[in-house]
Amino acid sequence: MKKISLRLLVFLSLTLFSLSVSGEQKKTITIKGSDTMVILVQKWTESFPDKSVQFQVTGGGSGTGIAALINGTTDICSASRPLKPAEIQQLKEKYNSNGVEIKVAIDGLSVYANKKNPLAKISIEQLRKVFTGKITNWKELGGEDHKIVLYSRENNSGTYEYFKDHVLEKQDFDPAVQHMVGTAALVNAISKDKWGIGYGGAAYASGVKDLAVSLDENGKAELPTEANILSNKYPISRYLYFYLREAPKDETKKFVDWVIGKDGQKVVKEVGYFPLKKK
Structure with missing residues (x-):
């Protein structure tokens, strides 16, 4: 009876030890935020060489990811805009930290049009007038005589905020704008609408065309x-960013270092974004 009890005790001890070691080997890193960055982050996590690390990647928008970072429900926030002063203050109050900002890639904000639309270029000033409702017909841009249909990201999107701040100069969008949940949905809508126009990450411009953009109407338009x-x-x-509550450690640090390193930046280019400038 004592032998059986001893054997059982040894078996249970080894089993528990094995489970403990197994649990220690599997680390799950959660990444939440920018819809613009979802395809890039997913490709990074698939390509990361340490297969003992698991990932949970979700979008929802930069604002959603930043809120999750502040609430402690994600390890990494992916964002297509910088943190706002109020968000930094919340992190400071809750974690005694300003957060850690890590630039991970560069993105060109494309202006999408339907492939059947003959217009080839647009200026920043014209874009501002189009999305604030001051220009409403394609003929005012040198195109065909038809009403312009506006597509935008939703207001919790970092892309939306960047476009509003840097293109619209903080003016309000035309109320006629159709707000789409995610860049993929916006691109899909424009691919089916000859008179549609919208904006988003360069990597999503599949099934639509990029308009060349100039600073003003007399300037050279570039793709x-x-x-x-x-x-x-x-x-x-x-820039596209990762945000953390504190400096990354252990597996998270290994992943972040890999992302901004040579191999991670190769993935950036493969997906259709642009690698960080070499120092």
């Missing part, structure tokens, strides 16, 4: 190519 974005010739580009 969001890597050369034009990295040389600052294309007028609408931005």
